[in-house]
Amino acid sequence: MGGALTLGSLFDGIGVFPLAAQRQGIVPMWASEIEKAPVSITRRHFPGMAHLGDITKLDGGQIPPVHIVTFGSPCQNLSQIGNRTGITGEKSGLFFEAIRIITEMRDATGGKFPTIALWENVMGAFSSGNRMDFRAVLSALTGSEVPMPASGRWANAGMVRGGVPDLAWRLMDAQHWARPRLARRQRVFMVADFGGRRAPEILFKPRPMFPLPAPCGAGGLPAPAGDRGPALEAGGRIPVTRPFQSFRMRGAAKAGNWVQFLGGFGLPTDPFPTLLASEVTPFAFYFEDDPADGCVRFPTELESERLMGLPEGWTAYGAEGETISPASRYKALGNAIALPCAEYIMAGIKEALQNK
Template structure:
């Protein structure tokens, strides 16, 4: 069977290429402008060509690919961002990706890319009075898409009858791996220019693939319940819960001791999303020694695990140099959870297996 190839815009640390490679799809090129993520990706994919700034690319002049992925910048769409939407200086780079797709299709007489995948924050559903997601759908469909009668975008949906065939779905990474990962709600949109297979790619039930090898057995996850995934020597059980700083501040102000203690987290509290601009702390103690616990931040290694990535994925660059902690945290906060990307790549490989 001929190779199925992939190009990655706004590549970051190469999660889409990693997911693709684990599913039998060959990453060919990537576009990224930040030095540390480029160095990390080059280390893991030395054969992938790096094309640089997306604004300087022409889709007809770069290698055509079967699959084109992009997680365009979300700063202006995020619910904790400035909410200027697709008109914002960062998030309007989305339209450069659409331009490149169209240029590639024009240059290949409508053959490539066959599939495009877009990823972004949940806030894209609501930014700019919910008009931004309409603009996203309209840009892919190359026609005006109407707002739903409810005035709100559903967490999953389709646009049928034209080219491309479009489906979208809100996916939360914590439900896509076992043990559970960190909470990370992201919109994934699949556009099929070669058929009507977008729903099959995005909605078909599939068995979750195992997470990459950990390189060790002492692996700690932001997992279901209040216990880590391992037992300490001598039977000590570590308890890990998301620290709720807002609870502590409110309780301290009101002088409420019980509420203050509850700020160290309940078993049902979800672990927060990893952010590019901040790292959220968590509470850690041993079951037999609750008074000996502490509040601390996840390490870079733990952050990689919470995204489902191989351990040490962001530790070194192409020349073996260690990537600075701040750069690793930022790159991981901007990254895509591997199991979600892998689910989609598996679906793409299934539907393109007899076509490519």
């Protein structure tokens, strides 16, 4: 395929898919997002990327065609801590708007664009709607009825082959995709290949970890050089952190299970729990030589960016240099995806499309 590969991002958030694409030499062309703070953040980092606004008002046959369309559709109705109304819920039902746009773009380009569609969502997508929601996702992307597996449960990785597109999915946990280890963040990624049978190659082929990005420069994009600082500045002393598994602790307290409740205080080897859009998870912090003088505190916005593998300061400022509020930064980061997982997939897409 001649020329640069291009990407369009639906439900863009703070631009993690465009950032992962750009780091692999793929050009982010446009994005669709309606939240004010995330739009301003991505305008700062990608001044050349068009912002198309509300997905429900877009016509896929009229917007610029791209090789890759990404869509991390809203997960509130699928999440295990959400209302579990499923893919037909008010927020998660927007998934079908993305399918509409992809279909319209392919119809308008004679089936040429997009070549790849990439969907991301929470692990709860496997089980919501009595496990029928994930089947609806597969059927919508393939345009055919996909049967339930004989076990009645969806595996953490799988494929649907024999038609168009070629489809593969995989559950990825961000804590295993970078050094130093990131926050626990389990997300389902699904690749649909409309131009071949490369989805498994993109999603399952082993690749080395990519280095974490440098801090943001004055203009917004990652600086060309500079070391990534440690997550906690210790001044030469050895810090100890114990993340609280708050969701586990709340459930244990409600059930009166005090053994499980105490276990929620975390072990030294525990990853930080998933960053949530709705709340910030506290953790215990003390120095090895002075445990009695420790404290319980929340991660800062900067530490939250580091826990997602993002450049330091990614969410700090908007397009006009305005300071983004802490509440907006925490919410945006809680709704985001981890950069290393996204970049692994983008590397696979670039390799598959340019080598065929």
